Amino acid sequence: MRLLHRFLLLTGSLALPAAGAEAAKPAFLEKAEAFPTLETARGLTSIGERIAFRAHEEPFLVVATVIFVLAILHTFVAVPITKYAHRVQHEHDEKVKGDPDHLKRVSFKGTMLHFLGEVEAIFGIWVLVLLGAMAAMHGPAAVTGYMMGVNFTEPLFVVIIMTLASTRPVLRFAEGCLRFFARFGKESPAAWWLSILVIAPILGSFITEPGAMTIAAILLGRKFYRLKPRPVFAYGTLGLLFVNISVGGVLTNFAAPPVLMVAQKWNLTTGHMLVHYGDKAVLAILLSTAAYFAFFRKDLKAMAAQVPDLDGDGIADWTQRDNPVPFFVTLTHLLFMLATVVFAHYPPLFIGGFLFFLAFTKATQHHQNPISLKGPILVGFFLGGLVVHGGLQGWWLQPIIASLTEWPLFAGSTILTSFNDNAAITFLASQVDGLTPALKYAVLAGAVTGGGLTVIANAPNPAGQALLARYFGDGVSPLKLLAAALLPTIIVAMCFMLIPDKSAHAPENPPPAAHRPF
Numbered sequence: 001m002r003l004l005h006r007f008l009l010l011t012g013s014l015a016l017p018a019a020g021a022e023a024a025k026p027a028f029l030e031k032a033e034a035f036p037t038l039e040t041a042r043g044l045t046s047i048g049e050r051i052a053f054r055a056h057e058e059p060f061l062v063v064a065t066v067i068f069v070l071a072i073l074h075t076f077v078a079v080p081i082t083k084y085a086h087r088v089q090h091e092h093d094e095k096v097k098g099d100p101d102h103l104k105r106v107s108f109k110g111t112m113l114h115f116l117g118e119v120e121a122i123f124g125i126w127v128l129v130l131l132g133a134m135a136a137m138h139g140p141a142a143v144t145g146y147m148m149g150v151n152f153t154e155p156l157f158v159v160i161i162m163t164l165a166s167t168r169p170v171l172r173f174a175e176g177c178l179r180f181f182a183r184f185g186k187e188s189p190a191a192w193w194l195s196i197l198v199i200a201p202i203l204g205s206f207i208t209e210p211g212a213m214t215i216a217a218i219l220l221g222r223k224f225y226r227l228k229p230r231p232v233f234a235y236g237t238l239g240l241l242f243v244n245i246s247v248g249g250v251l252t253n254f255a256a257p258p259v260l261m262v263a264q265k266w267n268l269t270t271g272h273m274l275v276h277y278g279d280k281a282v283l284a285i286l287l288s289t290a291a292y293f294a295f296f297r298k299d300l301k302a303m304a305a306q307v308p309d310l311d312g313d314g315i316a317d318w319t320q321r322d323n324p325v326p327f328f329v330t331l332t333h334l335l336f337m338l339a340t341v342v343f344a345h346y347p348p349l350f351i352g353g354f355l356f357f358l359a360f361t362k363a364t365q366h367h368q369n370p371i372s373l374k375g376p377i378l379v380g381f382f383l384g385g386l387v388v389h390g391g392l393q394g395w396w397l398q399p400i401i402a403s404l405t406e407w408p409l410f411a412g413s414t415i416l417t418s419f420n421d422n423a424a425i426t427f428l429a430s431q432v433d434g435l436t437p438a439l440k441y442a443v444l445a446g447a448v449t450g451g452g453l454t455v456i457a458n459a460p461n462p463a464g465q466a467l468l469a470r471y472f473g474d475g476v477s478p479l480k481l482l483a484a485a486l487l488p489t490i491i492v493a494m495c496f497m498l499i500p501d502k503s504a505h506a507p508e509n510p511p512p513a514a515h516r517p518f
Contacts, residue, residue: 025149026134026142028060032395050399060137064130064392071126071389072419075119075455079475082117085110086474119455119475120378120466123385130389150391152384154257154423154459157344158210159373159380160354162463164337165207165214166376167361168369169330174215177203190293190300192223197240197289201248202282204460208341209249209256213460216241217467225471227306231480233299238468238476239452239484240292244285246422246451246458247492251278254341257423257459258447262430266440276501277445284495288488325367332360375466382462390424397425402432406442410497413446414489418454418482422447445496452485454478 035054044050055062089110096105115121135143164170178195185191196216204212220241225234249256252270253263262268293300336357343349361368397416404412417425429435429443451458455465455478465476 023145023148024141026138026145028058028138028142029146029149031058032061035395047399047403051396054395054399058395060134061392061395063133063137064389065396067126067130067133068389068393070129071123071385072456074116074122074126076478078117078119078122079477080117081113082474085113085117088113117475118378119469120382120462122382123389123456124381125385127385127388130392146391147388150388152387153345153347155380155383155387156347157340157350158383158459158463159376160350161208161210161337161340162214162376162379163354163371163373164333164340164357165211166218167333167371169325169333169367170337171215171218172325173330173334174200174203175219178219188300189224189303190297192219193237193296193300194289194293196220196223197237197244197292198285201241201244201285202251204245204249205251205255205278207255207337208344209245209458210460210463211337212248213241213245213464214467216245217464221468221471224303225468227303228471229299229303233296234471235477235480235484236292236296238464239481239486240288240488241452241464242458242461242481243288243452243485243488243492245460245464247281247284247448250281250448254344256448257421258426258444258451260344261423261427262440262444265430276441277448277496280495280499280501281448281492283499284488284492287495288491291487291491329364329367333357336360375463379462379466383459386421386456390421393420393424394428394431397428398432401425401429401443406438407497409439410442410446410449410493413443414450414493417447417450417457419456421456422451422458441501442497449489449492449496453482453489455481 032054035050035057038057039045039050039053042053044053089107092107092110093105116125131143131147134146165174178192178199179187181195181199182188182191185194196219200212200216200219203215207215220237224237229237246256250259251274253259253268253273254270259268259273336353339353340350343353358371361371397420400412400416401409413425413429425447426444429440435443452461455461455476469476
């Protein structure tokens with residue numbers, strides 16, 4: 001526990017540069033900031049002209065994008081690498097069978113291949129390549145300057161909110177809430193499936209999307225994936241979960257990462273989000289889930305026979321350590337989650353609160369399950385690597401966003417989200433001056449629409465994959481996930497863009513007097 005406390009204090013210090021230790025901004029970032037002015041002076045207006053000019057002015061940015069593309073391609077071969085790693089390890093185990101020295105059972109080649117096939121580690125691995133290229137082209141000082149300017153608040157927040165959401169008291173509370181809705185269907189597998197995939201994503205607007213993803217993924221694993229469903233059901237449910245979580249967080253202005261990035265600058269209050277995005281998001285979730293339910297109804301009916309009803313009450317007996325958790329323990333956990341959400345932008349506060357939370361779990365250990373930080377830390381590592389790479393992609397993304405009209409911008413935002421995280425897309429859009437309300441609506445709607453297509457499209461997705469990957473053999477296939485999420489994504493797109501929105505062409509609201517988290 002003491003070592004864990006020291007680790008968290010160290011990671012907290014990474015979120016912001018230490019006082020008096022700020023490094024100089026690298027030359028390539030200063031040059032990138034001057035691109036719009038230089039392009040205006042030269043009369044460069046088309047997307048191609050501007051991107052070509054930027055590539056010529058700063059070749060390192062091109063190198064950074066090539067490395068980022070290679071990292072994305074690496075995720076598509078992660079499953080084959082993992083399969084090969086298992087084969088190498090098996091061959092090594094056969095070779096040393098019977099040897100009393102257990103240390104010889106470790107295969108360096110097999111272990112390294114397994115690491116290279118770990119999706120959560122891929123972007124971190126390629127960060128090493130990126131920083132090596134940065135040092136070679138601009139010197140070691142540029143590496144320090146860039147890394148000290150990267151904001152790791154979101155990865156740290158996701159690590160902590162994932163850990164809080166996966167604790168036994170929070171899971172039991174969330175399961176109780178979902179059971180209320182599942183009882184309308186006599187707690188059958190179909191009723192639980194609908195409850196998890198509809199109610200949990202909507203709850204994400206209040207407990208944040210990473211928290212909702214953690215709870216939904218754990219419950220899906222316990223109640224469905226452990227029954228070893230056929231692959232089409234496994235991928236279909238995962239794709240639907242990713243899409244529903246991405247759009248389910250837009251009922252408020254603080255739960256979805258792409259909304260958070262622009263809420264203050266675009267004056268997106270919770271009331272505004274609820275009225276102009278929330279109704280369409282809920283409709284999209286209901287339509288998408290209904291479509292998949294119709295397709296998987298036979299699978300869900302078959303699962304009912306796999307879950308025994310030992311007490312004869314007509315309700316499937318889902319067993320999971322039934323002894324109750326005292327109310328004050330559950331309430332304290334929920335208050336810690338609330339504090340983490342409120343202070344989501346202040347790492348010293350939410351990390352400090354987490355240290356107190358760990359002490360509380362130690363005092364109430366008899367009501368807890370063991371807390372495992374492996375999954376949350378891997379997800380944080382994934383997001384941290386994505387943040388490092390994503391910070392160098394604005395040079396080509398910004399001209400595209402600034403040059404598109406409403407429908408092309410929506411489509412471009414949806415597609416680009418699949419490759420660069422939806423929060424990065426909306427952040428870059430917020431840096432473009434003169435966007436009309438219609439264009440702001442299009443880019444934000446596109447960002448949340450495309451948030452379920454890939455693992456890197458939305459910050460909570462790596463959490464869902466990390467929790468459910470063990471049910472997919474050698475890992476989740478990116479292409480199969482993309483195919484599974486395509487239909488729900490199309491339904492979401494139709495809801496957001498075909499249902500008229502009066503605010504899209506209304507005059508902008510005056511800026512708020514002060515920013516509030518809610």
